[in-house]
Amino acid sequence: MIINHPLLGPRDAQEFTYLGDAALINRPDWQAEDAAEQFYAYQYLRDNPAGEHRELWFHEGGDRSWLVVTRNTVTHEISNVELARDVARSQGRSK
Amino acid sequence: MRYSGFRVIKEALTGHKGWTPAWRDPEPQSAYDIVIIGGGGHGLATAYYLAKKYGEKKIAVLEKGWIGGGNVGRNTTIIRSNYLLDGNEPFYEMSLKLWEGLEQDFNYNAMISQRGILNLIHTDAQRDAFTRRGNAMILNGADAVMLSTDQIKAEYPFLNVNDARFPIKGGLAQRRGGTVRHDAVAWGYARGADSRGVDIIQNCEVTGFRIEQGACVGVETSRGFIGAKKVGAAVAGSSGRLMAKAGMRLPIESHVLQAFVSEGLKPLLPGVITFGAGHFYCSQSDKGGLVFGGDIDGYNSYAQRGNLPVVEDVCEGGMAILPAIGRARLLRMWGGIMDMSMDGSPIIDKTHIDGLYFNGGWCYGGFKATPASGLCFAHLLATDTPHEVATAYRFDRFQRGYMIDEKGMGAQPNLH
Numbered sequence: 223m224i225i226n227h228p229l230l231g232p233r234d235a236q237e238f239t240y241l242g243d244a245a246l247i248n249r250p251d252w253q254a255e256d257a258a259e260q261f262y263a264y265q266y267l268r269d270n271p272a273g274e275h276r277e278l279w280f281h282e283g284g285d286r287s288w289l290v291v292t293r294n295t296v297t298h299e300i301s302n303v304e305l306a307r308d309v310a311r312s313q314g315r316s317k
Numbered sequence: 318m319r320y321s322g323f324r325v326i327k328e329a330l331t332g333h334k335g336w337t338p339a340w341r342d343p344e345p346q347s348a349y350d351i352v353i354i355g356g357g358g359h360g361l362a363t364a365y366y367l368a369k370k371y372g373e374k375k376i377a378v379l380e381k382g383w384i385g386g387g388n389v390g391r392n393t394t395i396i397r398s399n400y401l402l403d404g405n406e407p408f409y410e411m412s413l414k415l416w417e418g419l420e421q422d423f424n425y426n427a428m429i430s431q432r433g434i435l436n437l438i439h440t441d442a443q444r445d446a447f448t449r450r451g452n453a454m455i456l457n458g459a460d461a462v463m464l465s466t467d468q469i470k471a472e473y474p475f476l477n478v479n480d481a482r483f484p485i486k487g488g489l490a491q492r493r494g495g496t497v498r499h500d501a502v503a504w505g506y507a508r509g510a511d512s513r514g515v516d517i518i519q520n521c522e523v524t525g526f527r528i529e530q531g532a533c534v535g536v537e538t539s540r541g542f543i544g545a546k547k548v549g550a551a552v553a554g555s556s557g558r559l560m561a562k563a564g565m566r567l568p569i570e571s572h573v574l575q576a577f578v579s580e581g582l583k584p585l586l587p588g589v590i591t592f593g594a595g596h597f598y599c600s601q602s603d604k605g606g607l608v609f610g611g612d613i614d615g616y617n618s619y620a621q622r623g624n625l626p627v628v629e630d631v632c633e634g635g636m637a638i639l640p641a642i643g644r645a646r647l648l649r650m651w652g653g654i655m656d657m658s659m660d661g662s663p664i665i666d667k668t669h670i671d672g673l674y675f676n677g678g679w680c681y682g683g684f685k686a687t688p689a690s691g692l693c694f695a696h697l698l699a700t701d702t703p704h705e706v707a708t709a710y711r712f713d714r715f716q717r718g719y720m721i722d723e724k725g726m727g728a729q730p731n732l733h
């Protein structure tokens with residue numbers, strides 16, 4: 223698989239390590255009433271879809287950026303690559 | 318029809334006209350007592366034990382393709398019970414004992430061969446870990462023995478004991494481990510279940526669950542609605558997408574694992590070897606092919622095929638430990654979809670929906686579990702209580718902090 227890095231261009235997926243579903247960006251609020259329940263779901267439960275999947279890849283053998291890659295789990299086709307920080311910021315995760 | 322040596326001779330003398338199909342091809346009935354989803358090893362074994370041991374009537378196995386087309390026919394056929402943790406070892410040891418009597422039990426030749434499995438040791442730390450594992454195995458009634466480098470040299474003369482990075486410093490052997498003809502396991506259980514009245518319905522995909530007032534009353538399928546008092550899902554790599562139809566999110570990710578077979582060779586490996594440090598394991602089939610594999614590819618996949626980097630990684634591991642493999646040509650390679658759980662251990666449990674039961678999370682090691690998984694799932698379906706060796710395989714263990722994490726990797730399925 224070739225991951226089209228937004229800054230570096232096409233890179234071999236071998237340069238990356240894989241974390242999992244990009245929903246892991248959305249860390250629950252630890253002060254919420256049901257924080258324990260939310261963290262359980264966050265840590266252990268997955269949508270695990272057959273088809274389009276947004277997922278976190280870390281460019282360990284490269285610029286060490288985190289990417290959100292949209293990839294089809296049935297065909298392995300990659301349709302979109304974004305910097306994870308852009309995704310997180312657009313969701314109001316950081317200033 | 319019972320199979321026997323006498324029967325083979327009789328048929329040989331009478332032109333082989335008496336053989337009948339090993340199982341029927343029935344039309345689905347409108348309702349069953351118990352419907353099992355998935356005609357892999359686990360689903361078929363469950364149906365077999367439900368009918369044979371628990372005396373259940375009116376059972377169907379629904380398979381979207383043909384039986385044995387999933388992981389039960391794609392694995393590298395290794396059986397063993399060399400686990401460390403309490404939640405696992407009694408279960409896998411019971412499974413190995415069931416394998417030992419299985420061919421007589423279901424009257425089918427599954428070519429079960431207890432040729433032994435050897436985990437190679439390269440460092441002191443690994444020796445400590447394997448010694449501890451061997452002791453845990455013995456405490457649970459399994460067999461385990463530590464081998465020296467010289468013993469390994471004598472048994473496996475083709476291994477590279479002097480690799481610069483990973484010299485072989487010994488090994489943990491389980492003599493009762495070995496290999497099985499994997500498709501024959503599906504066929505043997507199918508035949509045994511069918512002869513006890515179980516309907517095995519192929520080309521019948523479950524597309525949804527009918528849930529009324531919190532209880533599952535049947536399944537929607539590509540061949541129409543089928544009612545059921547109880548529904549058990551045993552679909553391995555498809556667990557996530559099937560259970561999503563019941564609104565469930567599972568502690569499971571689907572990943573692809575590849576396997577490889579070389580051309581047939583003269584006897585080279587007497588048993589199974591695992592070279593964990595190099596991500597490589599290998600055995601030799603009765604036809605002479607080297608059957609080998611390594612790690613999962615490491616990203617979510619439902620594709621049943623992997624990518625080349627893992628091929629390279631596996632072959633490098635093979636060259637390091639078994640250099641002779643470099644002269645063998647590769648005949649076939651393929652992939653299967655693993656139901657990788659969050660702690661690397663399986664789930665056999667009720668769901669929060671009445672009448673809906675789940676069996677999955679087998680990762681890359683569910684073939685060896687087939688007999689025990691079938692028996693324990695049958696026990697749960699028939700009695701509504703977990704089998705005594707499967708009490709740890711609950712859904713809520715993640716929430717309650719009772720993970721069974723053999724590798725100590727945490728909730729990172731691609732590392733288990």
Ligand SMILES: Cc1cc2nc3c(=O)[nH]c(=O)nc-3n(C[C@H](O)[C@H](O)[C@H](O)COP(=O)(O)OP(=O)(O)OC[C@H]3O[C@@H](n4cnc5c(N)ncnc54)[C@H](O)[C@@H]3O)c2cc1C
Binds near residue numbers: 357395521651685
């Ligand atoms: C390459 C590879 C090597 C392996 N090596 C080993 C090994 O050496 N030792 C070991 O112990 N384990 C090994 N495994 C793991 C083992 O094969 C699996 O854990 C085990 O086979 C899973 O259980 P099963 O046989 O029931 O699965 P499967 O045979 O996959 O059965 C599941 C069935 O469910 C069906 N299904 C799915 N969705 C639906 C639906 N909606 N409706 C109806 N039917 C459906 C599928 O078609 C399939 O036939 C390996 C796996 C692979 C891929």
